Amino acid sequence: MSLDHALLVSLLEKPSSGYELARRFDRSIGYFWHATHQQIYRVLSRMEEADWVAAEVQAGETAPDRKEYSVTATGSAELSRWLAEPTEPEGVRDILMVKLRGAAFGDAGSLIPELEHHRAAHANRLTCYRVIETRDFSGALDRQRALQYQVLKSGIRFEQGWLEWCEEALGLLRSFEQ
Amino acid sequence: MSLDHALLVSLLEKPSSGYELARRFDRSIGYFWHATHQQIYRVLSRMEEADWVAAEVQAGETAPDRKEYSVTATGSAELSRWLAEPTEPEGVRDILMVKLRGAAFGDAGSLIPELEHHRAAHANRLTCYRVIETRDFSGALDRQRALQYQVLKSGIRFEQGWLEWCEEALGLLRSFEQ
DNA sequence: AGTTGCAATGCAACTCGTTGCATAGTATCT
């Protein structure tokens, strides 16, 4: 599994509470990996037991209790081990593809709004990535920044790909509408 | 869930046994959705109970028993219903992205072989898609073929994207090696 | 006659991930 490792990376970038991590998974980190707070809390507990992370409880004076997690030496070693471990590229699993192939056996026209919606969503994300790109990655970049930028660039590349593909697919579906 | 619907589409394209489906999920269908035989058998049973598919048992004279499934009217209606149902675009979840960001806290060089391996795998798939493209989609296409082609084109587009991105990322990692 | 391999199906146990709910304190608005 890799949520473990995604959390390790995230905690190395900045020690945080589960709640904070969950919020970051709704934004920056979420652009390359997503998770719910449930999962995050459970994985954090598991990793604490395995001594990959350590929690410092900050008793709540002005706010509810908060456990700030940071990565231990063991956790850091585990990350390094995992980095070098080979993995296979993941298989594609996209609902739109199934639907498109399924359109041959149903009402192809009913897919048009769906595709338009996806096109809009991808355009949205692309804009969002572009904003981040200009805001955070336009000057000189240290190693960490450069790596983060490379990750962002995959997002940009793929959203562009999606946009173009949605256009194409919409063209095809519309050509059936005669 | 959509393995259900992926199977419906697949069975509409050609009625098959679970085993056959599993094999097709290792090739053509697997290019846009993958599954193990376990999952397939379980989903088929469930769908049979829901009367989305019907099985015709072909008692084995020369081979072990075989259940050939085909889609019922109910199943077909369910597919149409699902086609029109809106869904959100899926979030990205790619291990390479996590690893790349993690490389800031470990040995970045150890990622190079991994990236080279992914590049090779994507190049491989791209070649494979190109072969299919020439073989199956070069003449005039009926509606079904055109839709299948559109799905294949997304595969081609994304593998190309991956290739270019792997090159870029490798360049970056190598620039750290000085 | 025995081993290997493939076609075909399936059970059981497990991990991963989602959903719904519960709690409890703090802050802010009306």
Added chain:
DNA sequence: AGATACTATGCAACGAGTTGCATTGCAACT
């Protein structure tokens, strides 16, 4: 004073997906 919303954590139950193993029968090789 009460309603609403946000911070912060967690349990319990479920559903999706993987892994390992088991079975049966045929075919082909050795």
